[in-house]
Amino acid sequence: MARGREGTPRRRARGRRGIVSPREPGRDEQGRPIVAELGRAETPQETADRKAAASAKRRTNQTAVNLGIATVVSLLAAIAIVFTVGLVGGESRIQPVDYRAETANAQSSFDGTLVVPELPQGWWANRVLIDRTADVASWRIGFVTPDEQYVALIQTLEANPSWLDGQVKGASPGATVSLGGVDWTIYDRRDADDPGNVAYALVTESGASTIVLAGTADDAEFEELARAVAEELP
Template identity: 45%
Template sequence: MAKNTEPRIVAELGRPETPEETFARKAETSRKHRANQTLLNLVGATVASLVIVLFLVLVVVRPSTETPVVADYQTIAADAQTNASEPLLAPEIPEAWYANAARLGTTSAVQTWYVGFVTAATDSSAAQFIALEQGIEANPTWLGIVTDGALATSTTTIDGIQWTIYDRRSSADTGNYAYSMSAEIASSTVVLHGTAADAQFELLAAAIAADSEAQ
């Protein structure tokens, strides 16, 4: 069948299109098609962006509901005691506190008992951290390591035990060594260091004094 080459009759004109009108019509059709494609692409990109944002909000940014790791430090201390030549400190702590780690190891060749305590949150601050490190027959090198090389700033006595204070809270990037305390208890050097307030350090120091007295 031969291809129809008759000019297209346009109803609005009542006559066949001129070549110029045909060209203009096709150009306008192409323009509208491109505009529609651009709109569809824009809508698609917007929807994709919203999906990504929703994913970040629901999955990435949502608060963690994981249960914190809790270490039964008093049981661990009792089990490790057979390998220690000095009674290991396992003081009673407030009910709202907990230990997140406890282990007997060595630091700079000194047998070291370590417990990490997480304090209770208050109305004015989040939960904080205090580490207890007990070096059995420790030396100055060990003390320098577990206080992160801090210089003594003052001393205090809590329940009969004299503590040396290392306060670096005014310095930047001190992390868990922002505040430290050290004391000699029997044949051990005991260091507390962390981010908690003075009152929380003093509470733990008093608990240590009671524990060492009981031993």
């Protein structure tokens, strides 16, 4: 029998009490990963909170990505629209109308002769219609000038003071000018806060007809149209 250092017999152990496996690096006694920031393993609540925060972050990132994609798509669509519109000139967006042919078609609706002026280079018509305002029938032709301003030629055989006041938007009559051998009365609203499409007007009478030129053009373009109209009057 083996003896100890003091001569006392030593007994050999008969069996082993629970052998503990060496702990893996980075894990606690129960094998759970140790979180560096905590210096210990997470509790179940901390694990649930961490996973929830990670899910929320992923959702936020995905939303930001989707928003970015949508913004880029919208921007590209806007650029395409601007580019397409930029390729189309103003005269192409509103098609010119054949005011001579349309006036000939409307002639049967009026007892007197409707005026069909020969326009200088650069003028074109963008609308024609029979208008009935204050129980007065009139023929209207909208012209676009070379400077891209608007002048309407309005002719009626049923004029009255109320109708005329509506055509010049309440402006008072001013001086009289002779254009093309015809006297025209000026109605000037250019100093109004909001003159709209009737900033200036010229009015004349020829037989039973009253003719109004009203729009936004400058004096030179009004005079050009007035002379063209005068050439067609008796």
